[in-house]
């Protein structure tokens with residue numbers, strides 16, 4: 001049995017996309033804290049935030065992190081999971097933490113192409129490119145602090161997966 005692998009990073013960095021591919025490459029289970037929360041509550045992120053506010057959403061995502069943590073599992077986390085110190089410590093203590101890092105203009109471009117507004121209600125009320133710039137400036141040190149490894153998320157998905165496997169010394173000879 002192996003420790004869970006947590007993927008962290010800002011909206012659009014590919015935690016869900018890369019997480020699914022990585023879990024397949026490793027034969028691990030896949031979990032996503034945003035999806036877990038949506039299933040558990042039968043509500044979207046936007047609905048929870050509109051009804052209860054961000055603080056309540058953040059408390060719920062801490063519960064989701066704990067609920068999905070299991071051996072042999074790749075876990076895509078919500079973009080703001082690192083905001084709480086308790087979550088950063090929990091991930092570092094329970095598994096291997098990978099930061100998928102990309103510049104804000106790349107992330108904004110991806111989100112503009114596929115907004116998924118129900119999952120990504122605005123965080124600041126500002127246009128997406130400005131929001132991503134501000135969010136990365138505020139959070140980069142938290143992602144860095146939480147991560148065991150940083151991976152360049154601008155590469156094609158299969159390269160990102162390969163690099164994660166190399167970082168974790170899980171690469172297989174092919």
Ligand SMILES: Nc1ncnc2c1ncn2[C@@H]1O[C@H](COP(=O)(O)OP(=O)(O)OP(=O)(O)O)[C@@H](O)[C@H]1O
Pocket residue numbers: 009010011012013014015016017018034076077078079110111114119120153154155156157160
């Ligand atoms: N390495 C990549 N190269 C190009 N496009 C990518 C890459 N990774 C993800 N994408 C695309 O970027 C968009 C966002 O990806 P994804 O939903 O996986 O991000 P996320 O980190 O899970 O976001 P969120 O924090 O909102 O859950 C999707 O359209 C996906 O296809």
Ligand SMILES: O=C(O)C1=C[C@@H](O)[C@@H](O)[C@H](O)C1
Pocket residue numbers: 010011034045077078079080081119120121123
């Ligand atoms: O970056 C964030 O704060 C968020 C990212 C998404 O994954 C969701 O968890 C939610 O929309 C908040």
Ligand SMILES: [Mg+2]
Pocket residue numbers: 015016017032034076077
């Ligand atoms: Mg996601």
